[in-house]
Amino acid sequence: KQEVTQIPAALSVPEGENLVLNCSFTDSAIYNLQWFRQDPGKGLTSLLLIQSSQREQTSGRLNASLDKSSGRSTLYIAASQPGDSATYLCATSGTYKYIFGTGTRLKVLA
Amino acid sequence: DTEVTQTPKHLVMGMTNKKSLKCEQHMGHRAMYWYKQKAKKPPELMFVYSYEKLSINESVPSRFSPECPNSSLLNLHLHALQPEDSALYLCASSQELLALSTDTQYFGPGTRLTVL
Numbered sequence: 699k700q701e702v703t704q705i706p707a708a709l710s711v712p713e714g715e716n717l718v719l720n721c722s723f724t725d726s727a728i729y730n731l732q733w734f735r736q737d738p739g740k741g742l743t744s745l746l747l748i749q750s751s752q753r754e755q756t757s758g759r760l761n762a763s764l765d766k767s768s769g770r771s772t773l774y775i776a777a778s779q780p781g782d783s784a785t786y787l788c789a790t791s792g793t794y795k796y797i798f799g800t801g802t803r804l805k806v807l808a
Numbered sequence: 809d810t811e812v813t814q815t816p817k818h819l820v821m822g823m824t825n826k827k828s829l830k831c832e833q834h835m836g837h838r839a840m841y842w843y844k845q846k847a848k849k850p851p852e853l854m855f856v857y858s859y860e861k862l863s864i865n866e867s868v869p870s871r872f873s874p875e876c877p878n879s880s881l882l883n884l885h886l887h888a889l890q891p892e893d894s895a896l897y898l899c900a901s902s903q904e905l906l907a908l909s910t911d912t913q914y915f916g917p918g919t920r921l922t923v924l
Contacts, residue, residue: 729906729911730910730911730912732912734915739896739920740917740918741814741898741915741916741917741918742851742898742900742915743915744912744914744915747910747912749910787851791906791912792906793906794856794863794864795841795856795864796851796853796906796913798850798852799850800849800850801848801849801850803848
């Protein structure tokens, strides 16, 4: 059974810092891995999708990497801004469904 | 249009009430999903519909009853809920059941349910 863990659970940084969020998964038989953002009480917004055959994806200040062999993915956020404050969830896509990680609550201080 | 809409945004109900949550998408997706998310927890899958047929039921109690009347609409009927069922209920859709590396789900904003 797939288990997805995210470290750290919470993170508070000053504006402008570069930061890394970590995601670990136990079963490497995935179709893809996706990073989502969730604002309090809101739905999920897709940030980046890394296909199982890819190593990384980039969008603006965000870069996500995937190492299937070690069961790890990282989300790198450059030059963080207060507007980046949210919960970040990674999710692995297996047979017909996503398994979500435990999430990292990020707060960027102005 | 890559939007999934959900109504209502908020719902408060008593344990003896019957209510329904509604989800709609017009992207031509043939798979639709219900998730339940408790505070500070990740979403947990409840049901999956594919081509308007129930494909996956993650052992959800019968007080939750899903319905997919057509390819654009997904309902979740609620009856005799418990206070511990209070949560954010998220709907999602995808082109087909997730089975390709490029497949992704699109999520709605959720319905915040409170059971008194």
